[in-house]
Amino acid sequence: MFNSFYIAWKYITYNKMKTATLVACITLISFLPMALQLLLNESEKQLMSRAVSTHLIVGAKGSALDLVMNTIYFGDEVPELITMEASGQIMESGFALPIPLYARFKTRGSPIVGTNLDYFEFRDLQVAEGRQIAVLGDCVVGAKVSERLDLNPGDSLVSSPESLFDLAGIYPLKMKVVGVLEKSHTSDDLAVFVDLKTAWVIQGLGHGHQDLTQLNDPTLVLKKTESNVAATAKLYHYQEITKNTIDSFHFHGDLSAYPVTAVIVVPQDSKSGTLLQGRYLQKEEIHQIVKPQEVIEGLLQNIFRIKNVLDTVISVVAIATIMAIVLVFALSLRLRQREIQTIFKLGCRKATVVRLVSAEIFIIVLTSGVLCGAMIFLVNSYSHELVRRLVIR
Amino acid sequence: MKDRMSFSIVFIIILATVVCSHAAGEQSEKLTVYTVNYPLQYFAERIAENHTKVVFPAPPDVDPAYWTPDSKTIVAYQHADLILLNGANYAKWVNKVSLPQSRLVDTSSGFKEQYIYTKERVTHTHGTEGKHAHENTAFTTWLDFMLAVKQAETVTKALIRKKPELKDTFHNNYAVLKKDLLTIDKEINEIVARNRAIPLIASHPVYGYLSERYGLNIKSVHWEPDEVLTDNQWRELRDILKDHPAQWMIWEGKPHEATIEKLKSMGINSIVLNPCGNVPQQGDFLSVMQENVNYLKLIFMNQ
Numbered sequence: 112m113f114n115s116f117y118i119a120w121k122y123i124t125y126n127k128m129k130t131a132t133l134v135a136c137i138t139l140i141s142f143l144p145m146a147l148q149l150l151l152n153e154s155e156k157q158l159m160s161r162a163v164s165t166h167l168i169v170g171a172k173g174s175a176l177d178l179v180m181n182t183i184y185f186g187d188e189v190p191e192l193i194t195m196e197a198s199g200q201i202m203e204s205g206f207a208l209p210i211p212l213y214a215r216f217k218t219r220g221s222p223i224v225g226t227n228l229d230y231f232e233f234r235d236l237q238v239a240e241g242r243q244i245a246v247l248g249d250c251v252v253g254a255k256v257s258e259r260l261d262l263n264p265g266d267s268l269v270s271s272p273e274s275l276f277d278l279a280g281i282y283p284l285k286m287k288v289v290g291v292l293e294k295s296h297t298s299d300d301l302a303v304f305v306d307l308k309t310a311w312v313i314q315g316l317g318h319g320h321q322d323l324t325q326l327n328d329p330t331l332v333l334k335k336t337e338s339n340v341a342a343t344a345k346l347y348h349y350q351e352i353t354k355n356t357i358d359s360f361h362f363h364g365d366l367s368a369y370p371v372t373a374v375i376v377v378p379q380d381s382k383s384g385t386l387l388q389g390r391y392l393q394k395e396e397i398h399q400i401v402k403p404q405e406v407i408e409g410l411l412q413n414i415f416r417i418k419n420v421l422d423t424v425i426s427v428v429a430i431a432t433i434m435a436i437v438l439v440f441a442l443s444l445r446l447r448q449r450e451i452q453t454i455f456k457l458g459c460r461k462a463t464v465v466r467l468v469s470a471e472i473f474i475i476v477l478t479s480g481v482l483c484g485a486m487i488f489l490v491n492s493y494s495h496e497l498v499r500r501l502v503i504r
Numbered sequence: 505m506k507d508r509m510s511f512s513i514v515f516i517i518i519l520a521t522v523v524c525s526h527a528a529g530e531q532s533e534k535l536t537v538y539t540v541n542y543p544l545q546y547f548a549e550r551i552a553e554n555h556t557k558v559v560f561p562a563p564p565d566v567d568p569a570y571w572t573p574d575s576k577t578i579v580a581y582q583h584a585d586l587i588l589l590n591g592a593n594y595a596k597w598v599n600k601v602s603l604p605q606s607r608l609v610d611t612s613s614g615f616k617e618q619y620i621y622t623k624e625r626v627t628h629t630h631g632t633e634g635k636h637a638h639e640n641t642a643f644t645t646w647l648d649f650m651l652a653v654k655q656a657e658t659v660t661k662a663l664i665r666k667k668p669e670l671k672d673t674f675h676n677n678y679a680v681l682k683k684d685l686l687t688i689d690k691e692i693n694e695i696v697a698r699n700r701a702i703p704l705i706a707s708h709p710v711y712g713y714l715s716e717r718y719g720l721n722i723k724s725v726h727w728e729p730d731e732v733l734t735d736n737q738w739r740e741l742r743d744i745l746k747d748h749p750a751q752w753m754i755w756e757g758k759p760h761e762a763t764i765e766k767l768k769s770m771g772i773n774s775i776v777l778n779p780c781g782n783v784p785q786q787g788d789f790l791s792v793m794q795e796n797v798n799y800l801k802l803i804f805m806n807q
Contacts, residue, residue: 208606209605210605211605227605228582228602228604228605229605234602243579243602244581244602245582245601246578249600249602306601356570360600
């Protein structure tokens with residue numbers, strides 16, 4: 112037996128190109144479906160785990176997928192805005208804890224997520240360095256944002272304008288980085304978190320400026336009557352919230368009319384969740400309540416449909432490859448006719464030839480198996496990151 | 505005999521450990537409640553007795569309505585089990601900090617329609633926004649004792665939500681507090697019923713809810729007890745007196761002696777009705793309110 116393997120090994124090493132081609136074909140054809148399955152499983156796991164842990168989401172009627180993707184993964188597609196009143200209604204119902212979210216703005220390529228402290232408790236996000244957001248203008252950054260932008264507590268971040276051509280638009284806000292979150296291996300690592308009110312300041316709904324009734328500089332006053340003071344465009348709006356400027360920051364009107372992109376709903380129990388869902392069934396209701404799990408399951412079903420097509424393609428290619436491999440071996444045997452005759456003349460039996468060819472096939476398949484195993488191991492080790500980069504973001 | 509002795513000692517040690525750990529457990533289970541003013545601290549302490557640790561961290565010499573906590577105190581608020589807010593735009597710092605929504609209790613959210621609003625007299629225009637004036641909300645809601653009862657009720661509900669096993673205790677304590685507050689309410693009503701139309705001047709617009717509830721005829725200036733008044737301020741008072749001939753001026757705190765004398769020369773007596781937003785130097789919320797009632801008697805009984 113050992114002799115057969117020795118001779119097979121010698122033959123294989125002599126015909127390097129042929130062996131390498133066969134090994135590559137078998138390796139790839141077995142690796143591809145397995146790797147695809149692995150990545151799909153990981154995608155499903157990642158997409159579902161966050162969706163499952165987010166019980167319900169309330170948002171504007173429209174695309175449920177945009178709403179869920181923006182709320183859970185802070186996707187680029189911003190759903191129709193709703194007001195804080197939606198959050199207040201949920202709170203008043205007593206059925207659930209509402210966690211409002213305003214994921215609309217960006218800073219240096221990362222999403223700015225406006226929320227309140229309940230979000231951090233809900234997602235179990237801990238501050239690794241620095242402290243939690245405390246006052247207007249504070250922000251905490253996800254672990255990946257901190258790595259990518261080399262940000263530490265004490266640094267600052269400036270919000271990006273929504274449109275490059277919005278020259279007369281809202282001034283960007285310089286935010287103070289007060290903390291870095293522990294790595295959670297979720298979309299939270301890629302986000303910058305601020306208080307909702309800070310997000311409203313970024314939008315220009317809250318602002319800080321000099322007291323108009325106390326202006327002494329005549330160039331700042333456009334028109335002054337007994338009942339109104341109109342300021343010129345020269346009036347300075349503060350772009351940073353500091354100890355000196357925070358008192359001048361204010362919001363106009365009722366905060367319950369201020370916008371958010373969604374409200375994460377954490378029901379007291381399943382019965383409360385069901386009762387709450389019932390409230391959003393009326394036709395005149397302007398909000399929708401969605402179960403992220405169902406939306407993501409729908410999305411995954413589409414992905415699996417694509418996977419079926421891919422599986423079919425791979426199967427056809429695999430059959431063609433196997434047939435080619437069989438042909439290669441058959442032709443190889445024909446080409447090695449003289450060599451086989453010599454083996455017979457040396458007094459070997461037909462079984463010896465079978466053993467030799469089997470040993471060759473075994474070595475080739477084994478090498479392919481080892482290579483395929485190593486590649487699967489690599490994919491498995493980096494599947495989390497690969498999925499994060501290729502599928503989710 | 506020796507064995508019995510050893511057994512007894514071991515038993516006593518185990519028993520002591522169990523009792524101590526139980527007591528420590530109870531101690532650690534105590535709720536921590538933070539409030540934004542003294543009346544809410546008083547209500548929470550009366551309702552929860554010793555089952556909670558009620559903290560009102562403002563220094564004694566400030567007006568909590570305009571006080572801003574430092575970052576260390578904000579963090580303490582963030583870690584509280586309950587944060588009792590007065591609502592009605594009291595403690596403006598609340599709108600400029602991050603607090604956990606799930607633990608915030610707006611004690612006046614149940615009577616928002618009863619808020620008293622005042623607009624700044626001068627509107628302003630800047631940027632793309634049209635004319636606007638910042639709206640001010642009167643915030644000393646607890647001076648209307650019916651509203652104070654509602655606030656105490658909200659505190660009770662919030663405490664029960666956190667500690668349902670103490671529901672009966674909280675309810676009983678609330679009932680006693682409610683009785684005390686309604687007694688004062690009744691007393692004030694009886695006192696002012698003699699002549700609600702008596703014109704009064706308030707040194708500060710903090711008596712809006714008191715005036716609204718008890719039908720008082722109050723007009724306000726904006727004077728601080730510890731400031732020396734300017735000619736303009738005296739002129740403003742004279743203008744008011746033209747069609748509002750008040751003989752009494754209500755102050756939040758004791759004014760300067762010179763101010764009292766000058767007012768006296770104008771035929772106006774000064775009286776202190778302490779809104780009690782911060783911890784009083786002597787007594788408690790109820791005793792201060794009782795003192796206020798006695799001062800009101802001075803005004804209305806002498807007429």
